[in-house]
Amino acid sequence: MPKKLSDYINPLFSLLISLPKGKIISYSIAAKSIGLDNPRNIGWILKQNKNPDTIPCFKVVLSNGKLAKGYKFGGQKEQQKRLKREGIFFDENGRILNFEQCKY
Template sequence: MPTAFQKAVWEALSKIPRGKVTTYGHIARYLGTKAVRAVGTAVGKNPYAPEVPCHRVVPSNGKIGNYSGEGGVERKIALLKEEGVEVKEGKVVRFEELLFRYEK
């Protein structure tokens, strides 16, 4: 049974447009919490992947971060590339340009 917090996180994920990425920090800010770790925990337990684009979430340093789904990080990178997000040497290329910013 998903908690209200997790549903909120997944809903935020679903707002990310194809070919873009966002960060855990942005999601946390959007949800009104300072605990990005809680967001990471919730995203990691996403049972709807890849229906919910959890692979479009990366750390604020522009790297890929982690992925609990099938194939791990490599799979995450493959999914991003298919959407037009370039990934080189474990990090997102032109990260700031591809960064999706939530509206308040």
């Protein structure tokens, strides 16, 4: 019985909840961590998030250290705001500072 994509929702959300404060994760790393190989599927799963206050989906960023354009809960600005609250800082190009150190 092959797994469906929806079966990966809980593993991903668990992973996000378990991320230490101040840590972020890229789509590709997140995908590999839960056994997926297509990062686009992470985006699909995050869209299923009904509790953005419980599930820190704002911690998922692009592999180049910037933010995805389609963040569902208020756009890039809102996501950046939440990340700053975690102690993450951005340069003038919207790229995360110390990206390598923040990465999970």
